[in-house]
Amino acid sequence: MSFLSWGLAASPLAAPADDGPGNPWFSWRYLSENGDAILDKLIFHAGLTAQTVLIALVVAIPLAVVAYWIRPLTGPILALSGVLYTIPSLALLALLAPALGTTSIASVLVALVLYALLVLVRNSLAGLTGVPDEVRDAAAGMGYGRVGTLFRIELPLALPGILTGLRLATVSTVALVTVGSLIGQGGLGDLILGGFRNNFYKAQILTGAILCVALALVLDLVLAGIGRLLTPWTRGRTS
Amino acid sequence: MNYFEQGITWLNDPLNWTNPGGLLERLVEHLTISGLAVLLGCLVGWPIGIWLGHRGKGGNAVITVANLTLAIPTLALLTILPLTPLGFGRPPVVVALAVFAVPPLLANAYTGLRQIDPETRDAAKGMGLSGGQLLRQVELPLSVPYLAAGLRTAAVQVVATAALASFVNGGGLGQIISAGFGLGMSQGGGGQIVAGGIVVALLALIVEGVLAVVQRVVTPKPLRVRRRRRSAPAAVPAG
Numbered sequence: 363m364s365f366l367s368w369g370l371a372a373s374p375l376a377a378p379a380d381d382g383p384g385n386p387w388f389s390w391r392y393l394s395e396n397g398d399a400i401l402d403k404l405i406f407h408a409g410l411t412a413q414t415v416l417i418a419l420v421v422a423i424p425l426a427v428v429a430y431w432i433r434p435l436t437g438p439i440l441a442l443s444g445v446l447y448t449i450p451s452l453a454l455l456a457l458l459a460p461a462l463g464t465t466s467i468a469s470v471l472v473a474l475v476l477y478a479l480l481v482l483v484r485n486s487l488a489g490l491t492g493v494p495d496e497v498r499d500a501a502a503g504m505g506y507g508r509v510g511t512l513f514r515i516e517l518p519l520a521l522p523g524i525l526t527g528l529r530l531a532t533v534s535t536v537a538l539v540t541v542g543s544l545i546g547q548g549g550l551g552d553l554i555l556g557g558f559r560n561n562f563y564k565a566q567i568l569t570g571a572i573l574c575v576a577l578a579l580v581l582d583l584v585l586a587g588i589g590r591l592l593t594p595w596t597r598g599r600t601s
Numbered sequence: 602m603n604y605f606e607q608g609i610t611w612l613n614d615p616l617n618w619t620n621p622g623g624l625l626e627r628l629v630e631h632l633t634i635s636g637l638a639v640l641l642g643c644l645v646g647w648p649i650g651i652w653l654g655h656r657g658k659g660g661n662a663v664i665t666v667a668n669l670t671l672a673i674p675t676l677a678l679l680t681i682l683p684l685t686p687l688g689f690g691r692p693p694v695v696v697a698l699a700v701f702a703v704p705p706l707l708a709n710a711y712t713g714l715r716q717i718d719p720e721t722r723d724a725a726k727g728m729g730l731s732g733g734q735l736l737r738q739v740e741l742p743l744s745v746p747y748l749a750a751g752l753r754t755a756a757v758q759v760v761a762t763a764a765l766a767s768f769v770n771g772g773g774l775g776q777i778i779s780a781g782f783g784l785g786m787s788q789g790g791g792g793q794i795v796a797g798g799i800v801v802a803l804l805a806l807i808v809e810g811v812l813a814v815v816q817r818v819v820t821p822k823p824l825r826v827r828r829r830r831r832s833a834p835a836a837v838p839a840g
Contacts, residue, residue: 448806451761453805537672570677
């Protein structure tokens with residue numbers, strides 16, 4: 363047995379087996395034979411998305427508060443994250459990967475976090491600036507200090523804006539993770555690209571693509587549900 | 602900054618620009634693909650958006666379409682479309698990129714026509730303008746800033762995502778990066794990866810800058826009021 367055939371056998375995704383005539387877009391056989399590998403990719407994809415969004419959230423909210431408190435910093439913070447956002451994902455990955463390791467998950471993670479950042483900062487800031495002045499005055503009148511106002515009044519009222527940002531960031535991150543397949547860290551993107559390279563194996567490509575879209579929609583629905591629970595006062599309003 | 606220096610060194614070698622498959626050739630490819638995709642996107646997105654905006658219907662559908670495309674990974678379309686009757690080569694890449702150019706064009710065209718003061722529309726109708734005249738003489742000129750904003754968002758995004766075409770050997774500047782990863786770090790791939798990243802990022806920033814100027818120039822002077830920038834719909838990241 364040559365080392366080439368050994369390499370194929372060891373790869374987690376088996377080459378297209380006897381799949382019936384032609385190259386079908388969907389194959390139960392592919393699903394059942396590669397179930398574990400597909401599940402692994404799905405879990406990796408979801409985990410990477412969750413890590414990205416959590417890290418981005420932890421960075422973005424303090425940034426938004428700083429931009430909100432110190433008005434002269436608002437412009438620079440938004441401009442910087444805007445420039446980062448304009449830089450294509452592949453370019454960002456290319457600039458980060460050689461320094462952080464060409465096969466390491468860290469490169470993908472950092473690139474994804476930088477992307478999610480702008481959406482979150484922008485929406486959180488919009489939520490914070492949307493707090494009515496009267497509410498702020500009332501808080502001051504009730505004796506709330508700056509920090510008290512922030513945590514008890516402003517952040518809760520900014521929650522709908524933050525949640526919108528969170529949903530946008532999550533959905534776009536799920537799609538962006540696939541870019542990581544360039545360095546083999548793309549989760550479901552690895553399935554898509556792997557299928558393309560593996561003699562254009564349609565069943566694998568479509569499985570990866572559908573799971574990717576489904577993951578984005580499910581996460582979006584979950585976040586929308588959490589948002590409904592967290593902001594009961596917005597219910598019943600039409601806008 | 603070791604890899605960054607290597608990247609600069611790579612860019613300083615004239616052969617890397619003029620060789621077959623070098624930077625210049627890839628740049629022309631990149632711009633051709635992007636231009637065609639944006640053109641196709643305009644041909645589809647603008648008429649539909651303008652028609653819906655003129656009729657004043659379908660706002661929810663526009664938002665739904667825009668949100669749904671956010672969840673589709675570019676990589677999925679890039680790998681699936683060549684396997685459809687579109688065949689391999691440039692057409693599937695252009696179509697895949699155009700799909701992601703349509704939502705910003707469509708949404709901005711719709712918003713542009715909807716934001717017109719209803720009283721303006723009433724006045725035009727009172728002057729006896731027909732539906733077509735209203736559209737050509739009143740609504741379209743007043744929505745130029747929005748159409749331009751949509752074009753800018755779409756073009757920047759297409760230029761960014763065109764880099765991903767290299768995943769399926771579709772040409773463009775992404776090939777430089779992919780080839781760098783193919784070489785590996787020990788063969789000087791790091792420099793080439795970073796160089797590709799720099800060029801792709803610069804190209805996106807230049808396109809953004811140029812189109813920002815274009816947007817300003819085509820906007821009629823009375824409409825150049827300083828609008829609140831944060832209300833502009835955020836671009837979709839290149840996924």
